[in-house]
Amino acid sequence: MFKRFYPDMYIDSAYDIDYKGLYDKGYRGIIFDVDNTLVEHGAPVTERAKKLFGDLKAMGYNTCIISNNKEYRVKPLADEVGSLYVSKAGKPSPIPFLTNLFIYTIRTAIRIFYNNFN
Numbered sequence: 413m414f415k416r417f418y419p420d421m422y423i424d425s426a427y428d429i430d431y432k433g434l435y436d437k438g439y440r441g442i443i444f445d446v447d448n449t450l451v452e453h454g455a456p457v458t459e460r461a462k463k464l465f466g467d468l469k470a471m472g473y474n475t476c477i478i479s480n481n482k483e484y485r486v487k488p489l490a491d492e493v494g495s496l497y498v499s500k501a502g503k504p505s506p507i508p509f510l511t512n513l514f515i516y517t518i519r520t521a522i523r524i525f526y527n528n529f530n
Contacts, residue, residue, distance in 0.1 A: 426450060427464060434521050442468065446479045446489060457492040465493035477486075478503065478511075 427448050431442070438530055447453040450461045468475055474496040479486045483499040490497035498511050 419436045444477050457489045462493055
């Protein structure tokens with residue numbers, strides 16, 4: 413019953429994911445955390461992060477950064493990479509994910525997220 417809540421795979425870095433392969437499988441939205449996911453804890457946005465988000469947008473992805481950090485930490489980074497964001501998210505509560513879906517729905521009318529829960 414709880415198997416669907418566990419990851420299908422583990423990858424060391426957000427920069428090592430085959431985003432093209434995921435896109436080809438139907439994924440269209442990606443949610444990121446900030447610290448120790450996109451950049452080191454407390455670090456400013458890097459060229460590597462900017463390139464990743466540029467590549468994702470070129471592929472057709474929508475992105476959102478969801479962080480427990482305050483807006484003064486998350487907004488500048490999100491602005492630099494051109495992503496939507498949710499700050500003070502209160503993870504691991506499901507509210508950030510639902511907020512993200514609401515943002516996408518309002519911003520783009522309808523957004524379909526595909527996920528394989530098998």
